Amino acid sequence: MSDSVRLPFEDRAGAGRALAEALTRKRFADPVVLALPRGGVTVALPIARRLAAPLDLLLVRKIGVPYQPELAVAAVMDGESPVLVIDEPIRADTGVSRDYIERQAQAQLAEIERRRRAYLGGRAPLPVAGKTAIVVDDGIATGTTMRAAVKGLRQRGPARIVIAVPVAPPETVAALRREVDDVVCLAQPEPFGAIGYFYRDFHQLSDDEVMAALAAAPGPAPESV
Numbered sequence: 001m002s003d004s005v006r007l008p009f010e011d012r013a014g015a016g017r018a019l020a021e022a023l024t025r026k027r028f029a030d031p032v033v034l035a036l037p038r039g040g041v042t043v044a045l046p047i048a049r050r051l052a053a054p055l056d057l058l059l060v061r062k063i064g065v066p067y068q069p070e071l072a073v074a075a076v077m078d079g080e081s082p083v084l085v086i087d088e089p090i091r092a093d094t095g096v097s098r099d100y101i102e103r104q105a106q107a108q109l110a111e112i113e114r115r116r117r118a119y120l121g122g123r124a125p126l127p128v129a130g131k132t133a134i135v136v137d138d139g140i141a142t143g144t145t146m147r148a149a150v151k152g153l154r155q156r157g158p159a160r161i162v163i164a165v166p167v168a169p170p171e172t173v174a175a176l177r178r179e180v181d182d183v184v185c186l187a188q189p190e191p192f193g194a195i196g197y198f199y200r201d202f203h204q205l206s207d208d209e210v211m212a213a214l215a216a217a218p219g220p221a222p223e224s225v
Contacts, residue, residue: 168185
């Protein structure tokens with residue numbers, strides 16, 4: 001998005017502060033910030049604070065290729081009608097079977113339910129109908145997980161959907177622009193590689209870090225378990 005962005009980012013919180021600055025230059029009516037856990041939560045916290053917007057989660061899980069788990073062949077998001085998005089070109093190229101994807105989808109839905117209990121204590125999702133939903137992650141690679149998140153979110157009736165990420169490849173950003181109202185991405189480097197290449201600190205967040213970020217955000221706090 002900007003030639004002034006210097007890579008790598010120090011950490012997710014630093015990337016979130018830079019992203020918050022970019023987002024304040026746009027005018028969003030009634031925003032709700034929705035993070036993809038775990039990595040997106042600490043990026044989203046500075047954004048929610050800067051926009052004085054509530055922070056909630058979109059519980060979506062990647063399904064990786066068996067021998068290359070970081071490469072998403074599909075993604076699943078929970079809800080009244082769970083959403084499964086399959087990247088057909090990757091599935092065809094890697095030879096992953098639909099049976100494997102279906103089995104993994106059930107396993108990931110179980111992990112989503114565990115995270116719902118751990119992170120939200122049974123609290124219902126914040127309402128987004130008629131609002132601007134700002135979907136945040138720490139980066140996007142192929143976009144499969146983000147597409148599942150957007151597809152599931154759309155069922156909840158937001159007025160606008162905005163994707164906000166620190167870094168993503170330009171072809172993925174271009175594809176996602178066709179599916180949402182806006183994409184705010186600070187850096188679109190080529191070649192891309194893995195998201196972690198663009199952070200000095202890209203440690204895997206713990207459940208405790210996720211819950212601490214949610215507790216520090218504006219809006220309703222998670223109920224205790």
